[in-house]
Amino acid sequence: MSVLVYRTAFSIWLNANRSRLIYRLGNDMNLAKMARVEWMKMSEEDKNMWRKKANISAQCLRGRLKKVKRKVKGKGTTKKNPSESIDPSDALSNLPLSILVRHILPRVSPAHYAQLHLVSRRFHRLLCYYADELPKRDFDCLSFTHDWDDEFDFAVFVRAYSGRCVKRCENLDGSRNDKGPSLAVLLRHQRLTRDLGFDQNFDLKNIMNTLIHLAKHKRLCMTEIEFECSMSGVTEGQLKELLSHCSSRLEVFSFIGYGDIGHGVITDTLIASFITNGNLRALLFSRPVGLTDLTLDHFPLIEHFYLCFKHERITPSGVYRFIQRFRNDQKECSGQIIVSTFLKCPLRDLITPDDTRWIKTSDYETDEWIFFKIPSDPSSLELWLKFESC
Structure with missing residues (x-):
């Protein structure tokens, strides 16, 4: 028995028993190694059965099965059965490239593409070359x-x-x-x-x-x-x-x-x-990167936005413009922005918060200002401005 038939037999047996082995081995990463040990413990009779299946499968993939002939009752001649004389693999091989790529392969689940790579060299080349055009598994x-x-x-x-x-x-x-x-x-x-x-x-x-x-x-x-x-x-x-x-x-x-x-x-x-x-809702930097008011001015107002700029070169004027943009924008949005505590005193000269809140934890103490979408209307959406040390 050739090495190729032996390997093909093992592959067919492994695919047929993969679910059972994964359940037994707990999704072990060395599944193939563990499966090969179990294969070697099988009797020669069972191995020969799978080798026979492997030989038939290999012939089917290569289109080498002989056309089956059926004897017609009462006659010495034989007659071909049309359904048996058509080799499916030959028919598939003769299909135009555009049909395979645009209409057949996209109907196959991407989860099965790994098996399709093994069908033939042509399928392997198609799946590699046209991978960008085919569906993806997320x-x-x-x-x-x-x-x-x-x-x-x-x-x-x-x-x-x-x-x-x-x-x-x-x-x-x-x-x-x-x-x-x-x-x-x-x-x-x-x-x-x-x-x-x-x-x-x-x-x-x-x-x-x-x-x-x-x-x-x-x-x-x-x-x-x-x-x-x-x-x-x-x-x-x-x-x-x-x-x-x-x-x-x-x-x-x-x-x-x-x-x-x-x-x-x-x-x-x-x-x-x-x-x-238009989708970005959060920017977080735990160390200084050098961003300025330019980023703050262009940040999109979106629901539940979150900005952590306590290390950045943000100015009181930039924060003030952001608050005004929040109040004037027609979008329904709310969120939070964190800036350095050095901006608190200068900001008091530019704007007065609608509400304030002092927060004290085991790690830090901070002052939070609350701005309502509609000034002095607590029922409207809120912008939270938090001050933290760098």
Whole structure:
């Protein structure tokens, strides 16, 4: 028995028993390895049955099954059955490219594209070359993190917020072929729709070009980006190009934690490149990045907006204009803005809050001003202005 038939038999057996094995092994990441151990424990009789199926399946895929002939009763001749004489694989191979790409492949669930890649070289080339035009399978979260034990970076895919890990990728830029498919290959038929996160100590500069490539091909369509890593070595141009391809749905852009932000990476010009989409509702920076009133003047008024600018070069005049814009705008919106405590005294000379509130916690004490959409009307929408020390 050839090695090819042996491997094909094992593949067919594994696909047929995948659900059972996942249930038994608890979704173990080494499913194939564990399954191969169980395969080796099978009797030769059972293995031969699957080898026979493998041989038939291989012939079907290659269109090599002999046409079945049926004897006609009472005659020595044979007659072909039309339904049996047509090889489905041959018919599919003869279909025009446009029919396959535009009408047949889009009807197949993207969850089954991995199996379609194995059908033939033609299908593999079609799925690779026309991946941008085919439907995508959505997933919720893509998180880049760092392995402290082995000292390497990897990515984790999460399909839903239940926290279930769908896939772990250690071959981020395609250079670690011994660690499985690259990130670009894994995202060929998938699309990120919600959160993109970079954890502490992740080296962002090594994957920026890969992220830009994925964003260009509409693989990154998230609504939130959270940086908690160092941006050393990342330029404003790279970040601007990344955001220009994936910011149409962006709602939250934050830089928190212990990440080191290089000087001049995040600027008013960079923020302006995606602030006009009308969906952005939150900007958070736990360290100074150098934003000015220009960003505050152009920030869209949207329901439940949140701005943390306590480290930025915001002036009292800029905050005053923002409050006036909130009151004069016809949109139904409310939100919160955090600025430095140094702005409190100058702002008192420009505007008087409708209400004030003193908040004291174990970590800090702060003063909050409340402005109503309609001055002196507590029933109208509110803008909360909080003062915090840098």
